[in-house]
Amino acid sequence: MPFDHNDHYHRLLLRRLPEEGRKKGREEGRRALDVGCGTGRFARRLAARGYTVDALDPSAEVIAEAEAMGGGPRYRRADVTATDPPEGHYDVITCLASLHHMPFATVTRLRAALAPGGALLVLGCYAGRTRRDLVAVPANAAARAAVHVSDRLRGAARPPLQSPVRQPDMTLTDIRTEASRLLPGSEVRQLLFWRYLLTYNNA
Template sequence: MPFDHNDHYHRLLLRRLPRHGLTALDVGCGTGRFARRVAALGYEVDAVDPSAEVIAVAEGIGQGPRFRQLDAADADLPKGHYDVITCLASLHHMPFGTVTRFRQALAPGGVLLVLGCYAGITWWDVAAVPANAVARAGVSVAERLRGVEPPPLRAPVRPPEMSLADVRREAARLLPGSSVRQLLFWRYLLTFRSPEN
């Protein structure tokens, strides 16, 4: 796929990182593209993914984050440790309640950023269809002209089961004070900031 919906939102997520943050956890890191961008900003990044094959590819691409094969839904995450936890198109691969584990792993004032996928169709999604076709065609042509090779491996894909309304309801229940914003290309952005205390 020449146009990656998740990569499209990297800049949006990077703008929401804490300015003076030091530690980050990227959950479901895949081959590590976003984790490397966070590390380039000076963060110490733990990048985790349950797929050994994906982690092997991520480690082979280059330095930066600490890559580990780990299922974040079952792992013992350090309490109150991370200034930011990111989760790009991977939360729907685990129980939504896993966000409470992420909340506990946030340092005071830390931020949880979930770029998530949802089930079902909204009117906003109908608008995404022509935009998606144009973006894919444009990126495909540009990559061919530049001679860009496709990535060596894509992370596993699983369809989401929760609707956007379900996500909003569960986020409000499990992460009081969080916000869920619908985005183009069948994505949402869930943002939660841990209390400073």
């Protein structure tokens, strides 16, 4: 069924964009990097907020579909682990369900690309199950059923192409330990649907 766990958290991520731009209405001209952008759904939401968005993904197939959808971001086929983003350049860097496809230490490369006052926002996946995940099972089933019924009633077209899926190998405890070591001052918050939100602000 077409319920997307990552899309579910788009609004949460948008609320975590750097405060200065939102409060003063100066988002125009601000720069964003979306790592592992897939077909560009979140990159387009950033562009709609006035950000100039560089959207990277290593899959030629999903980049082609993202470009076909348009919407403003500058899409590029690239592997961020083999690419050096410009240092101190981006006001916000986002990484949705893609960090577990690369070494966790890649966050240091992303941190270096943040402008002063910029934010790194990682919506990530973790391995294993916690007590809180028991709540996610019925919530997940209900959400998937609701989206399925809604799509059938609307006669929705086929869902967009999905990026390759890989199971994460770091537990939530591992992630918190490494985030504390590599990104001092960062916050890791557990979410429903087997996700976490890592937030780092470049003071």
